[in-house]
Amino acid sequence: MDKTGIIFFVYHRPAHTERVLAGLKQNQINKLYVFSDGPKDQADFPAVKEVRQLIDAIDWCQTEVIKSKGNKGLVNSIVEGINYVLARHERIIVVEDDCVPTPGFIAFIEKCLEIYQDHRQIMSVSGYSWPVSIPIDYQYDLYFWYRFCPWGWGTWQRAWQYFSIDQTILSQINKSGLLREKLNLAGEDNLISMLKAQLAEGVNTWDVFWAINILINDGLCINPVKSYIQNIGYDGSGVHCGITNAYDVELSPQQNIDRLVFPPVIYCDRRIEASCQTFFSMDSNCDQQKAQALPTLDTPPGWKFIYVDHQSWQVAKIIESGCRKALSSQSPYPGTRLAVCSAVPNNNEQLVKVQAGSIEGEQVGLAARTGGYYGSRSGYYLALLDGNKLVLRSWLTGQTVHWLETAFHWQARQWYWLKLRCQADHLLLGKAWPDGDPEPDGWMLQGHCHKYIGGYDQGIIANAPGMIIADNYRWQAL
Numbered sequence: 001m002d003k004t005g006i007i008f009f010v011y012h013r014p015a016h017t018e019r020v021l022a023g024l025k026q027n028q029i030n031k032l033y034v035f036s037d038g039p040k041d042q043a044d045f046p047a048v049k050e051v052r053q054l055i056d057a058i059d060w061c062q063t064e065v066i067k068s069k070g071n072k073g074l075v076n077s078i079v080e081g082i083n084y085v086l087a088r089h090e091r092i093i094v095v096e097d098d099c100v101p102t103p104g105f106i107a108f109i110e111k112c113l114e115i116y117q118d119h120r121q122i123m124s125v126s127g128y129s130w131p132v133s134i135p136i137d138y139q140y141d142l143y144f145w146y147r148f149c150p151w152g153w154g155t156w157q158r159a160w161q162y163f164s165i166d167q168t169i170l171s172q173i174n175k176s177g178l179l180r181e182k183l184n185l186a187g188e189d190n191l192i193s194m195l196k197a198q199l200a201e202g203v204n205t206w207d208v209f210w211a212i213n214i215l216i217n218d219g220l221c222i223n224p225v226k227s228y229i230q231n232i233g234y235d236g237s238g239v240h241c242g243i244t245n246a247y248d249v250e251l252s253p254q255q256n257i258d259r260l261v262f263p264p265v266i267y268c269d270r271r272i273e274a275s276c277q278t279f280f281s282m283d284s285n286c287d288q289q290k291a292q293a294l295p296t297l298d299t300p301p302g303w304k305f306i307y308v309d310h311q312s313w314q315v316a317k318i319i320e321s322g323c324r325k326a327l328s329s330q331s332p333y334p335g336t337r338l339a340v341c342s343a344v345p346n347n348n349e350q351l352v353k354v355q356a357g358s359i360e361g362e363q364v365g366l367a368a369r370t371g372g373y374y375g376s377r378s379g380y381y382l383a384l385l386d387g388n389k390l391v392l393r394s395w396l397t398g399q400t401v402h403w404l405e406t407a408f409h410w411q412a413r414q415w416y417w418l419k420l421r422c423q424a425d426h427l428l429l430g431k432a433w434p435d436g437d438p439e440p441d442g443w444m445l446q447g448h449c450h451k452y453i454g455g456y457d458q459g460i461i462a463n464a465p466g467m468i469i470a471d472n473y474r475w476q477a478l
Contacts, residue, residue, distance in 0.1 A: 004110055004154070005089035007033045009078055010055060010097045012047035016232055017054050017097045024095065027106035031062040035081040038068040051097075075165070075206045086157050091117075093154040098233030101127065101152055105228035107257040109154040112142065112222050121266060123159040123219035124210075127152035127228035131249050132275040134225050141260045143272050144220045147186035147280075148211040152229035162217050165209045170195055173212075182215045185273070186280075220266065226252035347424040347478045353417050353435060354385070381449060383420035383430035385410055392420075392430045394449035404445045408432055423478065 006029055010017050024032065034055045039048045055065055066084070068077065078094075085092050091113045093106060105127045116122040126149035134143070166172075173179050173192070183191055194208040214221065227249045382393045390408035410416055415435035421443075422428060429443040 002030060003090045004093055004113060005033055005085035005091075006031065006093045006095075006106065007035065007081055007085050008055075008095050008097075009035050009037075009081060010051050011037045011077075012039065012044050012051060013097050014047060014050040014054060017051050019100050019232060020095060020097055021054060021058065023101040023103075023105070025060050026103040027101060029061045029106060031064065032058065033081070033085050034058075034063055034065045035077055036065065036067045037073070037077045038071045040071045044071075074204055078206055079163075079165075082160065086160055091154060091156045092160075093152075094150075095152050096150075096233075098231060099128070099152045100230040100232055102228045102230075102251050102255075104252060104255040104257060105152060107255075108224060108228050108252075108260070109152070111257050111260065113154050113156065115262065116222070117156065119266060120158065121218065121220050122222060123155060123162075123214045123217070124148050124221040125154045126150075126221060126223050128231065129223040129225060129227045129249065130276065130279050131247065132272065132279050134275075135269070135271045138225070138269065138272070139261060140225070140263045142222050142224050142262065144222060144263070144266055144268050145186070145273060145276050146182070146215060146220060146268070147191075147276065148207065148214050148221050149223060150207040150210075151231050159214075159219070162213050162219075163210055164213060165206065169209070169212060179216065182218075183212070185277075186211065186215055220268070224252060226250055228252050347422070349419065349421040349476055349478055351417065351419045353415055381420070381422050381428055383418055383428070383432075383445075385416065385418065385432060390430060390432045390444055392428050392445040392447060392449075394428070404428075404447045406444055408444070410434075421478070 008020070008024065036048070036052055036055060039045045052067060055063070066081070072080065078096075082092060082094065093109045093113075095101060109125050109127055112125040116125070122144075128149050128151040129143075130149070170192075173183065173195075191208060191211060194205075195212070228251070230249075230251060231247050382391070384391050384393075385408065386405075388407060388409050389405045392404040394403075410432075416432055417435060417439065418430070418432050419439075420428070420430050426449055427446060428449050429446040431440050431442075431444045433440055
């Protein structure tokens with residue numbers, strides 16, 4: 001028996017299924033396990049029937065087709081299918097009905113499964129790579145990262161034994177700084193929002209739990225530099241996804257797997273890691289379709305906008321247009337910090353309009369961040385509203401270095417402007433004023449702070465257990 005069992009999960013999308021089958025046919029497959037979930041209701045019956053006619057017509061490889069009479073749902077269908085095949089094979093390759101493989105897909109996954117069979121740190125291999133920046137001097141055809149990708153992937157019995165759907169995991173994350181740090185490495189806010197949605201709506205997907213299980217067990221995942229999978233599910237037909245082209249990627253022309261160049265050691269390239277973290281901080285997922293658009297605002301000369309459109313403390317990409325969107329989020333745990341992943345000179349100015357809820361002790365503000373990546377040891381320059389004060393402070397690796405404050409009485413649910421300037425001589429200047437009032441001519445606070453070394457990021461920072469709304473966040477280089 002082959003070491004690897006190849007699995008195809010289908011439901012009620014015949015057009016998608018047909019395209020995936022055409023892609024699989026171009027790969028060398030001896031046997032294909034096909035799991036077909038049953039219709040939820042009578043309306044789904046015709047599409048499910050059409051899909052089953054397609055899989056029954058497969059004549060280019062041996063098949064074992066398991067058709068569910070009732071509807072198991074996504075979680076049970078996939079988890080039970082994986083367990084079934086792993087009881088018969090050492091490892092698996094999994095494809096769903098919206099992941100179209102290129103001719104080299106199966107060979108790539110199979111090669112990686114063979115090479116890393118005994119490397120217990122490697123827990124998953126994907127045939128897809130997110131549209132991230134790969135350094136031009138990176139010499140290899142795959143890279144390692146912390147985040148699991150479910151679009152055409154493979155794993156081993158030894159790794160899948162750690163899979164579990166633990167509905168207490170969110171409370172564990174909230175209590176564990178170490179676990180949050182692990183999630184930081186893989187795009188914490190995105191994973192947290194997915195997890196919270198699952199727990200709130202009733203668990204109807206499995207991959208966020210597998211992603212977190214991998215992180216808990218200090219696992220790494222493999223992605224190709226160029227994808228062997230085209231995801232066609234973001235056309236509005238999927239259960240969990242809207243319409244977006246954010247995941248469109250260049251496909252790999254590589255079919256001769258023997259020519260693949262593998263890294264000599266298992267390590268995460270920090271440049272690729274930073275690019276991946278930036279991608280997930282851009283909120284390029286289905287929630288982007290749910291964001292509330294606010295009116296267009298004219299862009300002042302020299303300013304760029306950063307729009308925020310995720311519901312779990314995620315800052316999105318910088319855009320040049322006058323579009324603006326709002327962030328409105330329940331903080332997943334006290335001490336939540338947001339940072340925009342956009343390096344700029346330290347001589348800069350930031351402006352944001354903020355509105356806080358009514359919970360006592362909330363803080364809202366701006367941050368200019370220096371050193372390292374999000375989640376690492378780093379420092380901040382801050383201008384924030386804290387209680388009934390406007391505060392300027394310099395914070396470095398866990399301790400406040402400088403602190404300036406002045407009285408500023410503000411009310412919950414009212415909009416206020418905050419401006420922070422970080423000058424090249426490490427002079428910090430800050431001011432705040434109610435929305436609708438003219439901007440004060442002078443700075444309300446100013447002072448020289450600790451001289452950090454390195455480049456700077458800007459971002460919104462929000463330390464609060466309640467609701468914060470930030471709008472119209474802008475920065476300019478001075």
